[in-house]
Amino acid sequence: MLNVTLLNEHGIPPNAVQKELNTAYERDYHFKDGRVLYSMCNSPPEIAKKAHIKFIEANLSDAKIYEGTSHLEKCVISMVGSILHYKNESSGHITSGGTEANITSLWISRNITHKREVILPVNSHYSVVTACDILGLKPVYANLNSQYQIDYTEVERKINKNTCCVVANAGNTELGIIDPVKELSAICIENKILLHVDACYGGFIFPFMEKIGYNIPTFDFRLDGVTTISCDPHKFGRSTMGAGGILVRNEKMYDVIKIPSPYLSLREQTSVTGGRCSASVAAAYASMRKFGWEGYIKMVKLCLRKTEYVCKRISELDLELAVKPPATVIGIKFRAGVREKIIVDLQKNNWIVSKGEHPQTIRIVIMPHLSWKHLESFLADFENILKKRKLL
Ligand code: PLP
Numbered sequence: 104m105l106n107v108t109l110l111n112e113h114g115i116p117p118n119a120v121q122k123e124l125n126t127a128y129e130r131d132y133h134f135k136d137g138r139v140l141y142s143m144c145n146s147p148p149e150i151a152k153k154a155h156i157k158f159i160e161a162n163l164s165d166a167k168i169y170e171g172t173s174h175l176e177k178c179v180i181s182m183v184g185s186i187l188h189y190k191n192e193s194s195g196h197i198t199s200g201g202t203e204a205n206i207t208s209l210w211i212s213r214n215i216t217h218k219r220e221v222i223l224p225v226n227s228h229y230s231v232v233t234a235c236d237i238l239g240l241k242p243v244y245a246n247l248n249s250q251y252q253i254d255y256t257e258v259e260r261k262i263n264k265n266t267c268c269v270v271a272n273a274g275n276t277e278l279g280i281i282d283p284v285k286e287l288s289a290i291c292i293e294n295k296i297l298l299h300v301d302a303c304y305g306g307f308i309f310p311f312m313e314k315i316g317y318n319i320p321t322f323d324f325r326l327d328g329v330t331t332i333s334c335d336p337h338k339f340g341r342s343t344m345g346a347g348g349i350l351v352r353n354e355k356m357y358d359v360i361k362i363p364s365p366y367l368s369l370r371e372q373t374s375v376t377g378g379r380c381s382a383s384v385a386a387a388y389a390s391m392r393k394f395g396w397e398g399y400i401k402m403v404k405l406c407l408r409k410t411e412y413v414c415k416r417i418s419e420l421d422l423e424l425a426v427k428p429p430a431t432v433i434g435i436k437f438r439a440g441v442r443e444k445i446i447v448d449l450q451k452n453n454w455i456v457s458k459g460e461h462p463q464t465i466r467i468v469i470m471p472h473l474s475w476k477h478l479e480s481f482l483a484d485f486e487n488i489l490k491k492r493k494l495l
Pocket of ligand 1 (some may be wrong): 199200201202203205228230274275276301302303304335347
């Protein structure tokens with residue numbers, strides 16, 4: 104165990120520092136061990152890790168000094184934009200993660216409309232609530248239909264003269280649900296309000312599923328009412344941590360959040376953060392160039408096959424799934440109380456899963472770092488735990 108101490112008087116030798124770092128590293132879970140079954144982040148490929156190290160000093164708030172990194176960011180946005188059908192006049196930037204991307208979207212929406220209510224589904228990621236809190240916006244919750252999608256008729260009823268925007272999910276955190284964005288788009292156009300699509304998780308999955316013939320409801324810029332989309336390279340995009348993405352339908356939308364920064368090479372900033380860790384931009388670029396459509400399709404297909412397999416095994420135990428997973432998030436229904444006990448038992452066996460609340464589930468996310476062997480081993484332990492608790 105490392106002691107937390109005050110800053111030491113004298114520096115210590117690198118090998119001593121390394122030893123301390125190793126101790127800390129060994130206390131963490133690592134994706135390669137396959138024990139973390141709920142994270143939406145991942146283990147990036149070597150080329151992305153190398154890119155991250157190479158660009159470790161870059162800071163895109165000073166983009167004129169970092170012209171090369173700035174070019175990479177434009178390329179990443181253009182690649183993400185192309186899978187989400189963005190237009191010539193569209194734009195975007197890489198953020199520290201999905202949370203900052205969602206905050207940026209609501210910041211733009213508030214400043215364009217000067218209104219202060221945001222309608223969001225009750226199963227939104229908590230970052231949307233964080234965004235409302237920071238920006239002084241009132242979250243107005245809309246309930247879900249039987250498929251755990253936002254009830255768009257309720258959204259329509261809740262729109263009023265104070266509504267600034269509606270938030271929809273394209274792959275929500277709890278179950279990977281896509282909200283009825285087409286209907287919401289029409290409603291938002293009619294009421295002249297903005298529509299943000301949180302595709303932080305789904306933005307790097309559904310376009311590839313659509314390409315190989317899955318019937319994916321449209322949720323991107325092909326719908327005229329969609330004004331902003333968040334989509335994270337550091338999730339299924341396989342970048343290193345610190346790469347969220349925000350795309351805006353029209354570059355002019357940025358005008359409302361421009362803040363002067365006279366002492367930097369860029370005289371105006373549109374980022375929530377000042378200095379921007381930009382190594383992850385290079386990593387996102389490296390991953391996207393490495394994979395291309397073909398690589399992502401292969402990866403998504405494999406994760407979908409694994410998801411289907413885990414669902415089949417779970418159904419064979421007579422357990423109930425919340426929904427047939429739209430992508431790679433599996434929600435197994437359990438009563439609260441029982442569910443917490445199972446989670447603790449799993450943790451004792453070194454398996455880390457999480458919970459969903461709409462409905463109450465044990466939640467598992469199949470990501471590229473989970474091998475067939477990891478999943479078999481998990482399923483065996485899961486079944487044993489359930490038997491011991493006499494739940495089977
Ligand atoms: N939106 C959705 C749908 C998410 O699933 C997440 C995180 O899992 C976020 C936003 C927030 O992303 P981050 O953790 O990168 O801030």
